[in-house]
Amino acid sequence: MKKLFLLIAFTGFSALSFGQAKIEFTAKDNTIDYGKVYKDSDNGIRSFEFKNTGNQPLIITNVQSTCGCTVPSKPTEPIMPGKTGKIDVKYNMSPGPIRKTITVESNAVNYEGGKIPLKIKGEVLVKQEVNPLEKKKAIMEKR
Template identity: 30%
Template sequence: MKRILGLSLLAVLTLASCKKNEAAETSTATTTTEQKDPFADDRVVKQSDLVSEAKNHAETTLALSEPDFNFGKIKKGDVVEHVYEVTNTGKNPLIISAVKPGCGCTAPDYTKDPIMPGQKGQITLKFDSTNFDGIVYKSAEVYANVAQVPIEIRFSADIQP
């Protein structure tokens, strides 16, 4: 009986701590995006502020050359990059206000000037594979003056020793 009670208590405490951590991670993930790239400073920016900034400009539409990219097999320690082409398919200038990677291993760069209707811009993601092994999936959020923000772009790589 004591063993069952002890196991039950342990299970409840484990579940409670998972829920607490999950809630904290969810709260952090939805309200802030931490900048850890060489193009940004070390401050924490609220996601709602990024969305507001993107919405401050007249709305337009965009087309990505591809939302997903696969680097294939790369050697551990390689630094690789991919350029996502962005086309303004709307009637107003497209303004990319921010690109926030999911982790510090990815550094973004993007067209800072307004992209006129029919014109193209670029979003570059540079990935440092030093701390990874095997297949990895990474993403970045793009904030621009379009209906659905953020836009997610993704890449994967198979990191070989």
């Protein structure tokens, strides 16, 4: 009886070990391009959407950014096979170029060590405000 129980347990664990979680992101090259955006008219939030294309639950264990100006959030529950999820990223919209990397740690077998680099890029611009006195002066000069 013990041998039968051990055989069943071993077979069950062996079957589980062949299951794999795989992650596929919808963003081309795992990159989101903000493009040229204005600081005051964009909240800086973007989402990396993905799908578990494997046959085991996908577990995102950690998501971290290269700096404090980019704050990522991860799913709290495992993503079941065939289901989708998202990782939200909030950039603080500091003026200038955006070139940041977010590292996702997971049990996905289609990335070495389950680590997936995600990238954001773009440029944050500041709208030029015209001084009211300068505006009035320009109007007066046209006359």
